[in-house]
Amino acid sequence: MKSTLVLLVSTVTMLVGCSGASGPDGGKPAPTTTTSASAASSVSSVAPPALSTSVAALPSAAPPVPLASAAVLPAPSASAAVAPPVEEVPMPKVTVKNIGMHIGGGPNDDVTKAPIHRSVEPHFDEFRRCFAKVEDQKKGGDFGVDLLIEGKGGKAQVTHPRTALKGEGFKACVVAVYEAIEFLHPKGSKKTMVSYSIRFTP
Numbered sequence: 523m524k525s526t527l528v529l530l531v532s533t534v535t536m537l538v539g540c541s542g543a544s545g546p547d548g549g550k551p552a553p554t555t556t557t558s559a560s561a562a563s564s565v566s567s568v569a570p571p572a573l574s575t576s577v578a579a580l581p582s583a584a585p586p587v588p589l590a591s592a593a594v595l596p597a598p599s600a601s602a603a604v605a606p607p608v609e610e611v612p613m614p615k616v617t618v619k620n621i622g623m624h625i626g627g628g629p630n631d632d633v634t635k636a637p638i639h640r641s642v643e644p645h646f647d648e649f650r651r652c653f654a655k656v657e658d659q660k661k662g663g664d665f666g667v668d669l670l671i672e673g674k675g676g677k678a679q680v681t682h683p684r685t686a687l688k689g690e691g692f693k694a695c696v697v698a699v700y701e702a703i704e705f706l707h708p709k710g711s712k713k714t715m716v717s718y719s720i721r722f723t724p
Contacts, residue, residue, distance in 0.1 A: 614653045617723045618646040621664065625708075626715035637706040638671075638716055645699055646720075652695035653722050656687050663687040665696055666719035673714075675707035687722065 620642070623635050653659065663686050670679040680700045683693055700718075708714035 612654075613647070614650055614659060615724060616650055616653045616659070616662070618649045618653075618720055619723075620719070621721045622666075622717070622719040624717040626717075634709045637675075637708055638669075638718065641703055641705040642700075642718065642720075645703055648699045649696060649720060649722070652692055652699065655692040655695055656689040656722075658688070660724055661687075662721065662723045664719055664721050666717065667697065667700055669700065669705075669716045669718055671705045671708055671714050671716060673707060673711040675705045677701060678703065678705050678716075 620639065623638060624630060625634055625638075628634075649665075656663075665683070665685040665687065667680050667684070668682045670681070672678075678700065680697050683697050685693060685696075
């Protein structure tokens with residue numbers, strides 16, 4: 523009986539000593555559950571806040587720009603017709619000269635007429651080419667027009683073409699030559715009406 527009581531007291535003493543056992547550093551060990559909860563709390567306090575920006579709100583990348591396809595030039599067709607060279611019409615055997623000029627309102631001196639002469643004479647060969655359209659090129663004739671020239675010069679207004687020479691397109695050809703001339707400005711730089719006549723002599 524006495525030995526049984528001693529054994530019971532020894533067992534209780536061992537249990538009490540085990541419950542008060544110190545940790546490795548001499549202190550009481552912290553409960554595992556409490557330490558885990560504290561660690562979790564510390565981690566949550568330093569964790570970065572959740573991103574509030576949704577993925578859909580982020581700007582989407584611009585779609586790739588397609589590369590311009592290289593222009594494909596059509597291969598020249600072997601059967602393409604080649605334009606024949608323009609055959610120049612032989613210069614007719616005819617001379618052209620001025621036979622009269624009258625300046626409306628005058629004066630009709632050489633100094634006043636000079637700018638008109640210098641403007642028209644360089645185009646005499648063009649008038650000669652027009653003569654190729656005359657029906658009977660063995661006969662000569664005259665051609666007159668009225669020219670209204672601006673004070674600053676330039677192209678003139680051509681009116682009242684007159685001639686006895688016949689030929690399809692002849693009159694229109696001569697008028698077109700006059701219309702293409704860049705006239706020098708008349709004397710005094712004022713608008714001037716001029717009657718101008720040339721003669722075709724085969």
